[in-house]
Amino acid sequence: MQGGGFRTAFTSGVLDAFLVAERMEFEGYVAVSGGSIALSYFLAKQYGHCFEAMKLLADDPNFVQVKRLMSEEGYMDIDYLERISREVMPLDLEAAVKASVNKLLRMVVSSRDTGKAEYLEPQKEDWIKTVIASCTLPFVTKGTYNLRDKKYFDGGWADSIPSRWAYKKGFKKQLIILTSPLDHKLKQSWPDYLGSIYFRANQPLSRCFALSHEVYNDALTFISSPPLDAEFKVIAPEQLLLSGSYSYSGDSLLQDYRHGLDLGMRFLMQNREYNIIST
Numbered sequence: 386m387q388g389g390g391f392r393t394a395f396t397s398g399v400l401d402a403f404l405v406a407e408r409m410e411f412e413g414y415v416a417v418s419g420g421s422i423a424l425s426y427f428l429a430k431q432y433g434h435c436f437e438a439m440k441l442l443a444d445d446p447n448f449v450q451v452k453r454l455m456s457e458e459g460y461m462d463i464d465y466l467e468r469i470s471r472e473v474m475p476l477d478l479e480a481a482v483k484a485s486v487n488k489l490l491r492m493v494v495s496s497r498d499t500g501k502a503e504y505l506e507p508q509k510e511d512w513i514k515t516v517i518a519s520c521t522l523p524f525v526t527k528g529t530y531n532l533r534d535k536k537y538f539d540g541g542w543a544d545s546i547p548s549r550w551a552y553k554k555g556f557k558k559q560l561i562i563l564t565s566p567l568d569h570k571l572k573q574s575w576p577d578y579l580g581s582i583y584f585r586a587n588q589p590l591s592r593c594f595a596l597s598h599e600v601y602n603d604a605l606t607f608i609s610s611p612p613l614d615a616e617f618k619v620i621a622p623e624q625l626l627l628s629g630s631y632s633y634s635g636d637s638l639l640q641d642y643r644h645g646l647d648l649g650m651r652f653l654m655q656n657r658e659y660n661i662i663s664t
Contacts, residue, residue: 388418388520388541389564390630391443394638396420396562397435398645399620399652400427406653413489413556415504415547417540420562421492421519422470425512428484429477436642438474443633470513482509489554492519493540493547497529500593502543504550505532522630523580523594542580542597546604548617557614563621567605571598620645620652 386396400423416424426435470476491504492515507515511532518537521530529536544550548561573595580594611617622644627637 386414386416386420386424386562387546387564388416388420388539389626390419390522391439391628391633391638392564392626392630392641393419393423394436394439394628394641395564395622395626395645396423397426397439398642398647399562399649400424400435400645401432402646402649402653403427404430404432406650408653411488411560413491413551413554414485415489415491415493415551416519417493417545417547418520419564421516424492425470425476425481425516429480430484431477431480434474434476436638438469439638440635441469441473443635443638467513467517470516476513478509478512481512489556491547492516493544494518494532494537495540495543495593497536497538497590498587500543500587500590502540502547502550503537504547523576542577542593543600544604545597545601546608548604549607552612552615557612558616560618560620561608563619564626565622566624567609567619567621569625570602570605573598618652618656620648623648 389396396419404427414424414428422438423435426438490506492507494503494505494515495501496503505515505518514530514532518530518532519540521538523529523538523542529538531537546561546563548559551559577594577597581591584590584594608617608619622641626641626644628634628641
């Protein structure tokens, strides 16, 4: 599951379609950034919770404040997401942990020291913190998140679509949920360029930012032309979503969510092999 900030509303729609149809049994799950939020509520079988959590973030005036742009908390207060997942729209951790037993479960983060992707297995005691680490955006939130005695930031910079990693782990049959059209290639963004300059004293980290868009485009190529022994299914928006990584409105979130819900149901109707009823 790709991330994408507020584009995750689309992912939550896809996964809610799977929950309604009671089709959710997979051998493994790998998610990045906002995809980790959607995955957590999905495993817990909490229909609608991810979307409602995103609406709460979008509606709260304290979540995004320009005056915090250069502060320790950052433009977006990532700690508020933790408060929502624990208090306002609480994640059923017991259910999520139970659903992940005997499954490969990873959330992707980027190492603040090496600039490389790490694939963390969330534990019950630090599940939410692992999600937050995967979502911590440089220059937008506080920038880094301390977890297990290491510093991490958003996994999307080092491996935004971990399909190749999953393939190397033996998962030859994959369902990949994207938050941008499959044919939408990226150019270097301003956060990528800024990061490559800002972290120039740490060359591995600087390269992580400088090459992030190339890593993303390479992943799209891998998915579009998979190895001969692989079978990839993709659920992706038919056009660019109305919400962005940092831009959103209540209406854009709702429309993106409905688009995901529609494509999720359409996918299940067209792919009967996913007709797996969870027990």
